[in-house]
Amino acid sequence: MNSKHKKFLITCGPTCVAIDNMRVISNRSTGTLGQTLAKNLQKAGAKVTMLEGAVTKPLESKSIKIRKFFFFNELLDLLKKELNSKKYDFVIHAAAVSDYQPEKTSNTKISSGKKNLTLKLKPTPKIINMIKRLAPKTFLVGFKQESFKCQRRLKLSAQKLFDEAKCDLVVANSLKEGYKGYIINADKHVLAQANSRQELSAKLVQTLRNR
Numbered sequence: 001m002n003s004k005h006k007k008f009l010i011t012c013g014p015t016c017v018a019i020d021n022m023r024v025i026s027n028r029s030t031g032t033l034g035q036t037l038a039k040n041l042q043k044a045g046a047k048v049t050m051l052e053g054a055v056t057k058p059l060e061s062k063s064i065k066i067r068k069f070f071f072f073n074e075l076l077d078l079l080k081k082e083l084n085s086k087k088y089d090f091v092i093h094a095a096a097v098s099d100y101q102p103e104k105t106s107n108t109k110i111s112s113g114k115k116n117l118t119l120k121l122k123p124t125p126k127i128i129n130m131i132k133r134l135a136p137k138t139f140l141v142g143f144k145q146e147s148f149k150c151q152r153r154l155k156l157s158a159q160k161l162f163d164e165a166k167c168d169l170v171v172a173n174s175l176k177e178g179y180k181g182y183i184i185n186a187d188k189h190v191l192a193q194a195n196s197r198q199e200l201s202a203k204l205v206q207t208l209r210n211r
Helices: 032-043 072-085 128-134 151-164 197-209
Strands: 007-012 047-052 065-068 090-093 100-102 121-123 139-146 169-174 180-185 190-194
Touching (some): 032 047, 047 072, 072 128, 151 169, 151 180, 151 190, 169 197, 190 197
Parallel strands (some): 007 047, 007 090, 047 065, 090 139, 139 169
Antiparallel strands (some): 100 121, 169 180
């Protein structure tokens, strides 16, 4: 792959869903891996657009187009807009997307004096499953993070992204007892493995350059 002629769309960081007009449910994603991928691909000559959530340390770059989101729906809208208006060769969907959202959201702040507060959650739409429908020819890299470290179980967990989202590659990773990541193809072969986000980023960039 000649990176200078390829366009990449990368998502990274957490998404939030509202409980009321002041509180949200989010996750611990730092966006570090997505940011590292964006920088490495840009250095390799690719044209990179990044959709970045509310990360601890936002990426600053004059060479990477960065568009910000906070809520789940904002990411969904940005992704649809990008894929409907531009042709991307690769989409790397590394954002930690909310899997659930409250069935009802209060338009005002819920009183802090309640002794108990019960939230009823419903699944959010699977954003990754929409990408190939919007851009069938794009090469899609999905991410699957689990709390276990077993390679066999991570491969099985990644299979759903191949079956339902039609991913071309999946990065299956775990943070249990230190970082461990695997780059897996649709034939369930592990193309590379890494013990840090930085190493994973370098190996994923190299893997994509060979496409």
